[in-house]
Amino acid sequence: MSVLVYTENWDGKFKKLSFELISYAKQIAEQSGTTVTAISIGNVDDSELKKLGNYGATKVLSVNDERLNVLINKAYASIIAQAAEKEGSQLLIFAHNFTGKALAPRLSVKLKAGIASGVNAVPSSFDPFTVSKKVFTGKAFANVVIKSEKKILTLFQNSVEINESSGDAAIETFVPALDDADFATKVLDINKVTGKILLSDADVVVSGGRGMKNGDNWAPLEELATELGAALACSRPVSDEGWRPHEEHVGQTGKIIAPNLYFAMGISGAIQHLGGVSSSKCIVAINTDKDAPIFETADYGIVGDVQKVLPELIAAIKEMKAS
Amino acid sequence: MKILVCISNVPDTTTKIRFTDNNTAFDAAGVQWIINPWDELALTRALELKEASDTSIETITVINVGPQSTEPTIRKALAIGADDAVRVDAQAPDAYAVAANLAGYIKENPYDIIFCGIDSSDYNGSLVGGMLAEFLELPSVSSVSKLDIEGDTVKMNREIDGGSEVLTTPTPFVAIVQKGIALEPRIPSMRGIMMARKKPLNVVPPAVDEALTEFISYELPPSKAACKMVDAENVKELVDLLHNEAKVI
Ligand SMILES: Cc1cc2nc3c(=O)[nH]c(=O)nc-3n(C[C@H](O)[C@H](O)[C@H](O)COP(=O)(O)OP(=O)(O)OC[C@H]3O[C@@H](n4cnc5c(N)ncnc54)[C@H](O)[C@@H]3O)c2cc1C
Numbered sequence: 001m002s003v004l005v006y007t008e009n010w011d012g013k014f015k016k017l018s019f020e021l022i023s024y025a026k027q028i029a030e031q032s033g034t035t036v037t038a039i040s041i042g043n044v045d046d047s048e049l050k051k052l053g054n055y056g057a058t059k060v061l062s063v064n065d066e067r068l069n070v071l072i073n074k075a076y077a078s079i080i081a082q083a084a085e086k087e088g089s090q091l092l093i094f095a096h097n098f099t100g101k102a103l104a105p106r107l108s109v110k111l112k113a114g115i116a117s118g119v120n121a122v123p124s125s126f127d128p129f130t131v132s133k134k135v136f137t138g139k140a141f142a143n144v145v146i147k148s149e150k151k152i153l154t155l156f157q158n159s160v161e162i163n164e165s166s167g168d169a170a171i172e173t174f175v176p177a178l179d180d181a182d183f184a185t186k187v188l189d190i191n192k193v194t195g196k197i198l199l200s201d202a203d204v205v206v207s208g209g210r211g212m213k214n215g216d217n218w219a220p221l222e223e224l225a226t227e228l229g230a231a232l233a234c235s236r237p238v239s240d241e242g243w244r245p246h247e248e249h250v251g252q253t254g255k256i257i258a259p260n261l262y263f264a265m266g267i268s269g270a271i272q273h274l275g276g277v278s279s280s281k282c283i284v285a286i287n288t289d290k291d292a293p294i295f296e297t298a299d300y301g302i303v304g305d306v307q308k309v310l311p312e313l314i315a316a317i318k319e320m321k322a323s
Numbered sequence: 324m325k326i327l328v329c330i331s332n333v334p335d336t337t338t339k340i341r342f343t344d345n346n347t348a349f350d351a352a353g354v355q356w357i358i359n360p361w362d363e364l365a366l367t368r369a370l371e372l373k374e375a376s377d378t379s380i381e382t383i384t385v386i387n388v389g390p391q392s393t394e395p396t397i398r399k400a401l402a403i404g405a406d407d408a409v410r411v412d413a414q415a416p417d418a419y420a421v422a423a424n425l426a427g428y429i430k431e432n433p434y435d436i437i438f439c440g441i442d443s444s445d446y447n448g449s450l451v452g453g454m455l456a457e458f459l460e461l462p463s464v465s466s467v468s469k470l471d472i473e474g475d476t477v478k479m480n481r482e483i484d485g486g487s488e489v490l491t492t493p494t495p496f497v498a499i500v501q502k503g504i505a506l507e508p509r510i511p512s513m514r515g516i517m518m519a520r521k522k523p524l525n526v527v528p529p530a531v532d533e534a535l536t537e538f539i540s541y542e543l544p545p546s547k548a549a550c551k552m553v554d555a556e557n558v559k560e561l562v563d564l565l566h567n568e569a570k571v572i
């Protein structure tokens with residue numbers, strides 16, 4: 001009867017996101033009198049798997065097979081469905097990220113489980129099962145009722161508190177039946193930047209727009225990001241112009257992020273840009289135009305030239321860190 | 324090779340979102356409807372591939388599950404360059420019902436590559452592509468940012484956290500596309516608009532109409548407190564506020 005959570009790993013490690021998912025599942029499990037089981041696919045060692053216990057998982061199913069070192073949608077979906085059946089899970093939880101979006105809909109059909117995607121809170125009612133989700137690219141919320149017996153949720157990042165306590169999870173090796181036909185998709189090559197703070201995982205994001213004037217002006221943004229342990233982002237014209245790589249583009253047609261702190265430097269705040277960043281907990285805008293729409297969404301603002309403000313901002317942060 | 328592009332009909336990205344009937348329904352008054360941006364890019368990429376001399380793409384079909392009111396959007400896809408179109412005549416109450424109806428049609432009329440977008444900009448489901456693949460028991464490749472056809476092989480880039488992967492999968496399959504799949508969406512030419520009127524738009528009855536979820540009410544986000552302005556001569560104060568008030572650094 002447990003709640004089943006798919007916990008993705010990144011090179012054998014879990015991230016904040018995995019712990020957020022377990023914390024979320026734990027809240028739901030407590031309210032509905034059940035427990036949390038995590039399923040992990042790929043090579044993750046026991047000490048890492050044990051960490052999930054500290055956030056509320058009482059059992060971790062670990063699946064390990066050479067062929068599963070890369071995401072193969074069909075095979076992964078089949079494994080998770082088998083785990084759900086074994087555990088008798090009525091509720092499955094995924095992250096609303098690349099992997100969750102790839103797998104959760106397949107499971108929905110496999111299990112005939114209604115799905116609410118991109119949810120941002122625990123269910124407001126269990127009968128009928130009602131939960132809030134983001135719609136219209138962050139411009140509104142909807143209350144969705146799931147009518148089927150089995151249910152799936154994908155959780156929008158940074159929506160709930162992470163609760164750490166000490167708990168113990170039993171690690172169980174799970175050997176699913178695998179069908180060769182499920183491995184028709186082949187990964188030929190992987191290009192990964194290592195050692196960089198991932199935009200999807202960053203607590204702080206420093207973002208630049210066309211107001212930065214050109215790509216050579218990014219050094220102070222990079223320095224600010226380093227000072228704050230932040231990831232870099234940009235508006236769409238900036239990546240279209242080739243000033244910055246496409247992975248950094250945020251907005252409706254780029255990445256959708258929800259850090260604790262978002263710096264919008266020389267960004268006007270177009271509706272399509274805000275679609276990707278409006279879920280940030282705190283937004284700081286620096287812009288020469290006091291009427292720029294970004295100030296309607298920002299929490300803190302400075303009307304000023306980024307070239308002048310940035311060095312002072314970096315100095316002030318260094319000073320704060322030193323004291 | 325035959326390509327199918329699934330298109331959803333969504334409010335223009337600049338639409339001011341409002342609700343009616345005590346916040347239980349989307350207010351469509353005055354709304355401009357468009358092809359979901361990802362689907363427009365998928366169609367653009369399909370056309371580029373068809374035009375490339377070394378690929379063997381015979382036809383590009385677009386399909387929508389929706390009421391008659393979506394036909395202007397479907398005609399626009401024909402004007403951009405799709406060869407023919409299908410509308411499954413159903414209200415499309417949720418992603419599950421949409422995918423089931425798409426699957427019903429595709430089982431009778433198979434395609435080699437089925438394009439879906441990564442998400443519709445109305446209900447932000449990110450669901451239909453994966454569901455459709457599962458209904459059809461086909462492979463799905465998600466977050467596709469590049470797709471090329473080399474002989475009989477389809478090669479794709481898939482975005483992952485902090486990078487990308489190159490992969491291939493045998494046809495038929497579902498490609499769920501996102502940023503990068505094409506650079507700029509094509510816009511219809513005058514000639515395209517004229518021709519679109521004569522292209523076939525087949526209306527077919529729904530196969531199923533079962534929804535597993537229901538959107539019962541909507542809310543607008545709480546209005547934000549006014550932005551706290553800090554003087555440009557006093558950047559230190561900003562850092563102080565972020566540290567002590569907002570507690571984010
Ligand atoms: C379908 C569609 C999808 C889109 N998707 C996205 C998306 O995903 N992401 C996205 O970002 N955009 C997207 N856009 C584009 C969006 O509409 C805006 O054009 C874009 O966000 C503007 O980028 P910007 O703020 O960097 O540039 P601008 O709008 O040109 O703003 C630059 C700002 O910098 C300020 N400035 C100038 N000089 C300085 C200085 N020295 N110091 C401080 N401030 C300065 C100016 O006052 C201005 O406010 C989309 C558009 C469409 C139609």
Ligand SMILES: Nc1ncnc2c1ncn2[C@@H]1O[C@H](COP(=O)(O)O)[C@@H](O)[C@H]1O
Binds near residue numbers: 329361443448
């Ligand atoms: N009513 C529909 N008819 C046809 N295709 C659709 C429909 N709704 C969604 N899709 C496809 O599924 C993708 C993802 O939509 P969604 O799951 O609604 O976010 C879209 O980009 C379309 O390719």
